[in-house]
Amino acid sequence: MRPLLMVATPGEAQHLRGLGVSVRVSGIGAVNAALATADAVREERPDLVVSVGIGGAYPSSGLTFGDVAFSSEMIYATLGAMGGEGGQEFLDLAALGFELVDGLHNRLPAWDGAREWTRRAQGVLGEVNARAVLGPILTVDTVTGTASGADILERRFPGALVEGMEGSAVAHAARRLGVPALEIRSVSNPVGPRDRAAWRISEALTSLTVALQTVLRN
Numbered sequence: 001m002r003p004l005l006m007v008a009t010p011g012e013a014q015h016l017r018g019l020g021v022s023v024r025v026s027g028i029g030a031v032n033a034a035l036a037t038a039d040a041v042r043e044e045r046p047d048l049v050v051s052v053g054i055g056g057a058y059p060s061s062g063l064t065f066g067d068v069a070f071s072s073e074m075i076y077a078t079l080g081a082m083g084g085e086g087g088q089e090f091l092d093l094a095a096l097g098f099e100l101v102d103g104l105h106n107r108l109p110a111w112d113g114a115r116e117w118t119r120r121a122q123g124v125l126g127e128v129n130a131r132a133v134l135g136p137i138l139t140v141d142t143v144t145g146t147a148s149g150a151d152i153l154e155r156r157f158p159g160a161l162v163e164g165m166e167g168s169a170v171a172h173a174a175r176r177l178g179v180p181a182l183e184i185r186s187v188s189n190p191v192g193p194r195d196r197a198a199w200r201i202s203e204a205l206t207s208l209t210v211a212l213q214t215v216l217r218n
């Protein structure tokens with residue numbers, strides 16, 4: 001297998017350089033992520049693209065610092081329109097009659113090995129009291145900074161585990177070039193009221209590295 005890891009920041013890349021696979025830095029956000037993924041796929045011809053990084057955990061996920069979310073699907077959580085009664089209803093691309101790619105709308109299915117990778121990561125993370133969980137991962141353009149914002153997204157996408165700012169765009173670009181994709185995010189912060197002091201980035205990057213070492217080994 002020739003996986004390509006896409007990260008947003010040099011700090012994330014630094015932790016992952018020793019894994020023996022290609023790691024590319026895109027910059028923050030969906031546009032950077034899509035453009036960098038397209039360039040990297042054309043240059044390196046991977047057979048799997050993995051969007052990896054830190055992320056915020058939704059309260060209902062039960063995930064906490066250092067837990068690792070594996071995507072069952074990557075969802076553009078805010079791509080659509082607000083409408084309906086009082087303008088409070090989210091209309092996704094399907095409701096608007098627009099296709100994203102290949103007949104898909106906001107949701108991009110993950111690579112079909114995602115469940116097996118989650119199982120393997122759970123084996124090793126369990127030893128340090130962290131968890132690996134499979135479920136939807138949301139992509140947002142703005143870090144959610146309020147409890148009501150978290151609540152809105154959890155209602156819109158039941159079962160959502162974590163949010164980040166690049167995963168759907170990485171998967172989208174990879175899909176357009178015929179390569180399967182997966183997103184893996186380690187929890188650095190809860191989604192909710194902004195508290196920058198509470199972020200635990202180092203802990204998140206350590207368990208992300210452990211999880212990746214395990215799944216990439218076989």
Ligand SMILES: O=C(O)c1cccc(C(=O)CC[C@H]2O[C@@H](n3cnc4c(=O)[nH]cnc43)[C@H](O)[C@@H]2O)c1
Nearest residue numbers: 008028053054055056143144163164165166191196
């Ligand atoms: O709120 C701040 O002051 C702040 C300070 C430093 C960095 C940020 C970011 O927005 C980093 C975004 C970066 O990290 C990923 N990430 C991590 N946690 C979250 C989250 O809760 N919601 C969305 N994205 C998150 C994201 O993928 C970016 O690559 C903010």
